[in-house]
Amino acid sequence: MEVNRPNKQKKSPRKPNENKPKPTTAEENRPNVKTKKPKAAFTLPPVPPKPSLSRKQAGTNWSSVLAAINAADGTITLPEAIEATRKPEAPSNTNTTTPSQSKNRRKKDHLQIVAMDCEMVGTGPLGNDDMLARVSIVKKSGEVIMDKFVKPREHVTDYRTSVSGIRPQDIEHGEQFEKVQNEVITTLQGKILVGHGIYNDLAVLSIKHPSSNIRDTARYKPLARLVSNGRTPSLKRLSQAILGKEIQTGEHNSVEDARAAMSIYNRLSLDWEKYIERKKYSHK
Template sequence: MVENTKKRKRNPVEQPNQTIVKRGVIDANWQKLLKLTSAMEKVSEKPKVDTKKETFTGTFRRDRKKKNTEQSRVEDIGKLDLNCTTITENTSKDLQNDKNNKLTKFIAMDCEMVGIGYNGDDHMIARVSLVNKFGDCIYDKFVKAREEVVDYRTSVSGVRKEDLLNGEDFTTVQKEVSEILKGRILVGHSLKTDLSVLFLSHAKKNIRDTSKYKPFRKITKGSTPSLKRLAKEILGIDIQHGEHSSVEDARATMQLYCTVAKQWEKMLSEKKGYSRKFVET
């Protein structure tokens, strides 16, 4: 056999899954890879922040929210009926009064009288005031006249005709005061007169009359001291300038009692029939 001297052209060995690459053309897989890489880079990139644009932090959002809330409240209040606002204010005042004007075991009372009868020498109740142990006024009412008033004693009592015309009925006042004083310690100055014009009685062991307290009577060398003098000598305050106020006098009486309450109750506890539970320690 004669050997063919011409070189045979070698065809490339065909390999499976191999594509022919032409000059200037990118492999299809390479294109897919580039697309995938580009997409990943876009995702990983942080969005550029425009420094010129106004940004808001949490604090500013809260301030903005607070401002909007306050504005909406102002608008809502503006829409409310004025009567509702008045009722709300009155309700809050009533609640405060209920808190302050509470009943205590010790109640001070003082009354203002007007003159009736011949020459106006007889007494008739015109005003009654009650204060608790803290000096808060818990009751203060004028009383309608049941007889012809001869002397209103305005320069001293501070009572005028119109006060009695607009006052409460005597029976109502008497009942209300009686209910308040029931079971309580009554403090006052010359309480016999005040109770008599109210046609009320009170247990002797539950009465603290500053006009009869012996240490106070030493100031006037045994005679009955006036409330004005006791307030000046013991409390250092001036009361009863011109027209009297039963509320002011009741407060002064309670203050006088509180200054000597421990000694007073201790002295009473030694007497038969008085309870020791009111002695302050």
């Protein structure tokens, strides 16, 4: 007896490696985690450059001034060359002056300015020691405040007349040194003192004056670099270069020399005061 059996489908032969799991990549094996975007690197703001305290920026570009003088072939004075090279300041409606600077400026504005010059005679065996013979002080305008001869305290061995202009009769009946000294101290009190080689004058008077209130035309470095290649310039040379005026053609006169020093300061005071301010803050 035949039995009908259901036809079984024949299984197709299994292909090799058919059921093996497919290899997964490292990317697929990573857990499903949201990746964070890398944060932007933090950078410090740029540091502003330090202010230059070079001579060129101390109120005046001295190289340009010298070039202007050379281009003019000596027909231009130093202040004219300074004005020709100075850039006009841009107008500003904002007040950038600090309270301390305003206070210092007001204090300086109240200070009077005077110029002093002294004539000396020689004492000692060779006449090499200095002794005060005449002192002259003038205002900013050139007006004479004091002009006095001083009685000698020692025996004069060299009147140095060709330079000092002093003769025996000038100081024979002069005023006593102590009296003149006290008058000078009172006159200079709280004032800006201008002069050429002024420390020598103060030494012969045996007095002191605050260095911050001294404007010595022999020690103003930017001017010395320009006029005499860094060496100490004479007052005569400075007067010719800056004022276009010849002085000391013969015997010296302390009033004339004091006025010349004051005129030099007046012509350069803007640049001079800027130079002092920059130098002062550079040492802080």
